[in-house]
Amino acid sequence: MTTLLTVDSLSKSFRGVHAIRDASFDVTAGKVHGIIGPNGAGKTTLFNLISGLLEPTSGTVSLNGKDISALPPYARTQLGMARTFQNIRLFSEMTVIENVLTGMHIQLHTPFWRTLVPFAGAEEKQAKAKAAELLELVGLADKALTRSASLAYGEQRRLEIARALASDPKILLLDEPAAGMNPLETQDLAVLLKKLNERGITLLLVEHDMRFVMDLCDQITVLNFGKVIAEGEPAEIRSNSAVIEAYLGPKVAERLLKEASA
Amino acid sequence: MAEWLDDFFFTYETLIHGIGVHGLLALSMYCVMAVGQLSLGQAAFMGLGAYTGALLTLKLGLPFYVVLPASAFVPALIALLIGGPTLRLSGVYLAISTVGLGEVLRVIYINFESLTGGALGLSGIPMKASVSLIYALLLIALIMFWAVGRSRIGRAMEAMREDEVAAGVMGINVPVYKLGALIVSAMLAGIAGCLAAHSSSFIGPNEYGFETAVTILSFALLGGIGTPLAPVLGALVLTALPEVLRPLADFRLVINGMIIVVAILFLPRGVLPLRLRRSA
């Protein structure tokens, strides 16, 4: 069991308001790790700190033992990290396959003038083949040439995942991948994510849909008010009183715990 | 018939030069806007190229094939110098700080009289920029941009234009791309300036200010920036327009302004709203 990602005493405050306070946890390579917590608990802020969109006030993030806290987002991608966004951020003018190809940016090296020479774009051709494969994987193969903005909501989410996968990440950060999806779509998504995990990609995800999280995750970190309040396997989390209280209030927590022990 | 052609060419020679040079300037603007930045410093880079070129020709008598690259090099160097701090800026701030560059350069041209001729400018610049050279360069630039646009680099640039944050997450080195685009655009504007100087025989310090910057921007805005051809088309229209509207005399500028207004309000993607096709 090797640790892939380490978050160590991470804090972030905006204008004196503490969004993340002294959060620490490890993500083990090859696992699916979930981060849950009520709305406003600081999950997206945490994701932005890990992926480099925000700079921490204090604390560190390390990937494979290397401190990446000060690296800009693109450098983290080059080290094997990819992410999706809660409020889908596709390149909406581009076609579906172009979005995926953009995700392959760091693997492509052909100089631009090769486009001038007919039949010389071998690398681009390979890239397109790989992109097509990824689209196949997420079930968008037939939409490759569609403008991405015209995709349905669930399709856009899947395209974002395909785009993130295109960089061949070791770890994939998913910010509420099931948000806005219907139950059927959510199920499909779970199947897809499992498949990815089987391919050896470590997943770190923030999600609200508990059934989804409980089914999928090997390990769960619970966040509330920017603090880690619990950590463990789904079964442990489910019966953790602090967690239930955070979600459903003390009374339901009491009742459920009673039922469980009865 | 030949004489007629000759007269026609003579009449519109400056216009033909102008369209070519403005086409290059429009592409230099395109290059910056393609990564989602707004610069009003293209006129300043153009001026640097014009002064560099004119001085090397007039004072050192260097051959044109040396002068032209040199006039791309100097603006590129300045772009590199100002690039670092200004690229932290976005939108309006970058635009206005690049206006500042133009004004500072103007003061320098005016005050370094012994070299630049001050307000009198530099005259008697030999006409070395032939129509064929200008259009050959424009064509090369167009092909290059088209090639870049179709490549992974063009894809990265479009991604930055649409969503800088997401582009960074894709592994695109956003600051380096921005700096690169600014430098290339400065080179292109410098070449355009050098060609303009060597086709109009006279340059002065007041030609590369705010108004010129705005004109260059309006090429790209009118044309659109979906393909490299669009800004060039914008340059064509806006350069020919004053001549087409010549009979309207005073009202030309009014019409010119209204065209910009109408284009922005009703043609937000420019008159050529196509998008470069990349994936077939």
Place this chain on the structure above:
Amino acid sequence: MLAQQLVNGLVLGATYALFALGLTLMFGVLRVINLTYGFYFSVGALVALWLARSVGLPIWAVVLLGGVAAGLVAVVVDGVLLTRLRRTKAGELPSLMVTLGAVLALYSLSAIWLGTEIQRFPFDFVDSSAFEIGDLRISLVQILIVCVTFALVGLLFVLLHYTRVGLMIRALAENEDTARLMGINVDAIVIVVSFVSGLLGGVGGVLIGLNFNAIQPFMGETMMLRGFAVIIIGGLGDIRGALIAGVLLGMFEVLTASYISSSAKEAVAFGALVLTLWFRPTGLFGRKEVKRA
């Protein structure tokens, strides 16, 4: 000489601040770099000139009506050009460009109509007397400019901080949607802000026209670049910043001209602008965080 130069600097700086006030208000609330602003400056001066010459109104009426006329023009221009872009949330670049095209058309139209020759107020229109203390001379118009500038800054401050309309304007500046939830008619407030900005620009035009006696349609265009420098140095949208940056800039320019070289005077504004952007991109008083790309 130093005392006189300081007075010169204060007056010049006050003209910059006076011009920048409306521009910074417009940006601060409406989030638009409105290039037509310089035109309101010209409109104020031209209307005032016409009123003084043809109607023979006294100075206070001329200043006021010049400002009101400019304010009305500002409302119309904003309505025609920017409403559509605001509805579609088009962003600052298209807004900037549309005002750019409009200002070209507006200047040209007024130049056709009124000619481009410099006009001035009738000679006996203002009392040209001056206070003399030793070598130091301060004219009444200069005193008027400085006083009006400070008074307008004060009035604007009172308007924004101690009136209901001001409260609504500041709410709109911070958060448009939430302002709507407060029951604020945002469209109406936009009109008010346009009017007040135009009025400030117009009054600036009249006073500066009185002081320098050089009124023509393009007068606002030449002020525009200086105005940009002032509002960026002062922090976009910051009224106090515009006042301080304007006065400082005027002082620096005058002192540069008198103790270094008058040919370096031109470089002061943009040198200061470049330095500001380099070290403090949000301006001397700006507070907003720079986004991290």
Place this chain on the structure above:
Amino acid sequence: MSDFLSVSGLRLSYGRTEAVKGIDLEVRQGAVVCLIGANGAGKTTTMRGLSGLLKTAAGSIRFCGEDITNAPAHKIARMGIRQVPEGRQVFAEMTVDENLSLGGLQVGDSADFRRRREAVLDRFPRLRERLTQHAGYLSGGEQQMLALGRALMGGPKLLLLDEPSMGLAPLFVEEIFKIVADLRQDGTTILLVEQNAQAALEIADHAYVLESGRITLEGPAAEVVNDPRVIAAYLGDH
């Protein structure tokens, strides 16, 4: 049919994405109705549609016998529908007092205004202590109180509360719900969107469960709270 607030066939979209796909909703005068559901289900979108911030794509909204479909937001606010937006959205650069004044713009500087201001300050003594402070420097809980107080300044007939407990410390969450209960006691009609389902259902009369832009469950709050589907939706299979 209630003649207070009734929504039928409401559809709302952001650009090309439809977030609310035709919902019917009713709020009786004096009732507390809560809207629960997972993130992204369309709760906030529904709220924005009701307050007029978002144009409706289809359907109709009637309030107090008037059709307010697509009425401008400021008119709806003036009619007495007051929204406390998600994330509080206080005017951070203004003082607490100014924020309250903005809530009471319609009554202006009148006796009525002063009375309401006193009532709000009595309800939230913390705000009285911080009247001259900039709202941006308040804690999250204080900001939520300010947002509530600001809405109350408008003398709302219908209060739209969007996630009032979001991101708040437990102590504050408790306090916020106490206040909501108080308001209910005073006869204020409330439409409540909440993450904290149990707390919400406990004070509500009626509840709607929203999933993927559609209403999947509806009924008296006391029944909904015990529906296993609700627990499942929040905590997964139990």
Place this chain on the structure above:
Amino acid sequence: MYRSLRAAALALGIASAATVPALAQDTVTVGAVEILSGPASGYGIAIKSGLEMAMDEINAAGGVLGGKNLALIVEDSAGNKDQAVNAARKLIGRDKVPLIIGPTLSNEMFAVGPVSNGRKIVTIGTSTTAAGITAMGDYIFRTALPEADVIPVTFKTAKEKLGVKTIAMMYANDDAFAKSGFDSMKAAAEELGFEIATIETFGSKDSDFSAQLTKIKSLNVDAIAVSALVEPVAGILLQARQLGLPETVRFIGGNGSNSPRLGEIAGEAANGLLVGSPWFIAKKDELNQKFVTDFQARYNKAPDQFAAQAYDTMKIVAEAIDRAGSAESDKIREALLATDHTGVMGPFKFTEGRDPASAEGVVVLTMQGGKFEIFE
């Protein structure tokens, strides 16, 4: 209307030159490139007025070449050198004019000169006073007296009649016209042994000159020489008086100050300003009196030197065409060199270098009560 339609058609490239009939055989058409729009259009409009009035007089008196009408096509340059060149090219290539009057500004002339000279088309500047204009080629003329000829006369008068010894100099350093005038001023001042206390610059669009004037005031000079267009000069005069610069300190202006606008804008503040001029509105000779009266009647405003120079230039051109016996550029060029004309500005001849031959006609004027009068 016909002309503008035709021009539109031309510019659009709908019609070709072959299908457009040249203007009728019985007219001789010359071209002019002047600033008719934009901030500097005042100068171009004055010039256009002078040219058109002279043309109408010539045609009323029987035209040129034994009965042919003289026609004039005026193109706008908007003060932009590229547009000036475009306009000149259009006149040469399309309208086939043998001769161009203008352009208005020296800057524009530097761009147009090489083009028209290369096509051997006579080009006559009526207002281009900068050094080096006529050196561009054999076909480039000017009727405007260069500043280098006028300034020494003014300065000499100031030295002899007013005893000026120390002077301060001011000029708009971003304006080619003003800079060129300043160069002449500096040369003249050194020649005459003036002590130059300071040289101050300003921008041609500036409206505040208080810093420079305060500095000059502290230097106690006898006179201040200013080279700029009329607008900044007027501003300088007004502010100098505001700052309490004593009236004994004389202002000496260059060509830009030689405009009735100066008195209109600056009023009493301009009192005592000295300026050398090739032309003076109140010159008593009959020719000039008639010109001023007719101009006033026709345009409802007083002429300035730009109108006067343009008026004379048109007459000189008409005479040259007659002497040449043909409307061919080469012949007109030869004939122009032999010019011996007496116009509203006085007797006029060209030097070998195609500049005005003598500065004898220069009068030194002074401003009193908003009007110029001969300085005595």
